[in-house]
Amino acid sequence: MQKLFQIQHAKLENMTTFEDILSAPSVFENRNVLSPHFVPKELPFRDNEIKRVMVAVAPALAGERPRNLFIYGKTGTGKTCTVRRVMKEFEEQKTSAQNVYINCRMYNSRYRVVQRIAKQFIPELDKSGFGLSHFYEKLIEYIKTGEQRRLLIIMDEVDMVKDLDELIYTITRMNDELDVGSISIIGITNRLNFKDVLDPRSKSSLCETEMVFTPYTPTQLRAILEQRGKEGFKEGAVHESAVNLAAAIAAQETGDARYALKLLLKAGEFADERKISMVTDKEVEEARRNVDIDLATETIATLPAHQQLVLLSVCSLSLKGASYAKLGNSDAERNLMSGEVYEEYSKMCRKYKKPKRSARWYREYLNDLEMLGLITTIESGRGMRGHTRLIKPGYDAEQMRKIIMEQSFAKDVQFASPKQSTLSLDGEEGQ
Ligand SMILES: Nc1ncnc2c1ncn2[C@@H]1O[C@H](COP(=O)(O)OP(=O)(O)O)[C@@H](O)[C@H]1O
Ligand SMILES: [Mg+2]
Numbered sequence: 001m002q003k004l005f006q007i008q009h010a011k012l013e014n015m016t017t018f019e020d021i022l023s024a025p026s027v028f029e030n031r032n033v034l035s036p037h038f039v040p041k042e043l044p045f046r047d048n049e050i051k052r053v054m055v056a057v058a059p060a061l062a063g064e065r066p067r068n069l070f071i072y073g074k075t076g077t078g079k080t081c082t083v084r085r086v087m088k089e090f091e092e093q094k095t096s097a098q099n100v101y102i103n104c105r106m107y108n109s110r111y112r113v114v115q116r117i118a119k120q121f122i123p124e125l126d127k128s129g130f131g132l133s134h135f136y137e138k139l140i141e142y143i144k145t146g147e148q149r150r151l152l153i154i155m156d157e158v159d160m161v162k163d164l165d166e167l168i169y170t171i172t173r174m175n176d177e178l179d180v181g182s183i184s185i186i187g188i189t190n191r192l193n194f195k196d197v198l199d200p201r202s203k204s205s206l207c208e209t210e211m212v213f214t215p216y217t218p219t220q221l222r223a224i225l226e227q228r229g230k231e232g233f234k235e236g237a238v239h240e241s242a243v244n245l246a247a248a249i250a251a252q253e254t255g256d257a258r259y260a261l262k263l264l265l266k267a268g269e270f271a272d273e274r275k276i277s278m279v280t281d282k283e284v285e286e287a288r289r290n291v292d293i294d295l296a297t298e299t300i301a302t303l304p305a306h307q308q309l310v311l312l313s314v315c316s317l318s319l320k321g322a323s324y325a326k327l328g329n330s331d332a333e334r335n336l337m338s339g340e341v342y343e344e345y346s347k348m349c350r351k352y353k354k355p356k357r358s359a360r361w362y363r364e365y366l367n368d369l370e371m372l373g374l375i376t377t378i379e380s381g382r383g384m385r386g387h388t389r390l391i392k393p394g395y396d397a398e399q400m401r402k403i404i405m406e407q408s409f410a411k412d413v414q415f416a417s418p419k420q421s422t423l424s425l426d427g428e429e430g431q
Pocket of ligand 1 (some may be wrong): 013045
């Protein structure tokens, strides 16, 4: 959002009418095609995966219970768009089978997921204040009274559900209780070894069928970019070598198509900003420098306040370390110790007037942040004050810090407290 504003701002000098603004030259034909939410009609290199998901869900269309399906693979390997593509066709079959797509980043607990499912199928539950058991009973009733109702629950980023074992147990129990109809799960995760943290019972239930999505090769990424680029950009607006470069960069990272598309989109935005009519390597290079932090921005902005405070603590300690380094302190680039970060977090809580959470919660927050790639942690070897977790920021600390400082809780303090300078004694220098 901020970026968009800047771009528009940059061009403002010579714009006086809406017409000027809307007709400003652009390399884009349809920017939307390059957005991460766009589901393309064709998904090259995923024919097999599409087929396998179709085979997995097909029983629902024939009045049988599909086995649960667990899909994993690295970010940007097309899991979400493959499943969404199949579900679109599934819906067009118009049978008594129904599905709901849930992004567990938003619905991240058993209660919230079950509530979301219930509300989707039973509109009168769309008021707040019902308990889990109420939703449970209503759902059972709903499935039973239909004609062979087969519900398919797609839980994307399923690893974000805090009490997933309980959720799977609840859904399994629901199935056991049903003599007509059924409820099945498609769980999707970017974490390759996620199923190993589930308890054995939920693991065998969720992973009745499994599928892995492998990273795209450079050639495949190039083809995907070409296909999207053709629709998204004006003819001749992207140099071939720019596409190749974007594909090569993304392949080097992890074979992530989302990253590749983002590079191209950003490169196009740079070209527009500078009023250049063709995207070249130069813009892709520049985009690369910006995309990393951009991806992090989205993630950070959607984090709950306490995770942001923990991340802020990691960033400011690490920045302090960097300034010691300049003074010739060789110990400065070291990893942060879990304990000192917790101390810093406690100070931050005081500063931003948030009730401090216990160390147990704090460890959970570290797990969340690590899962999102915002920090990296390693266990210290024995001998170093027993076992402790050593922590480093996953992206540039200064940039992450800036993003967090733009969040509402931080701003509230900035505006509400004129005595900012006394507060900043406890760690954070000068905002
Ligand atoms: N085979 C493909 N063809 C075209 N676009 C793809 C393909 N695979 C992924 N994409 C695009 O890449 C981005 C990331 O895909 P997504 O399904 O969200 O990945 P995942 O869920 O595995 O992280 C999306 O914008 C998607 O449209
Ligand atoms: Mg996904």
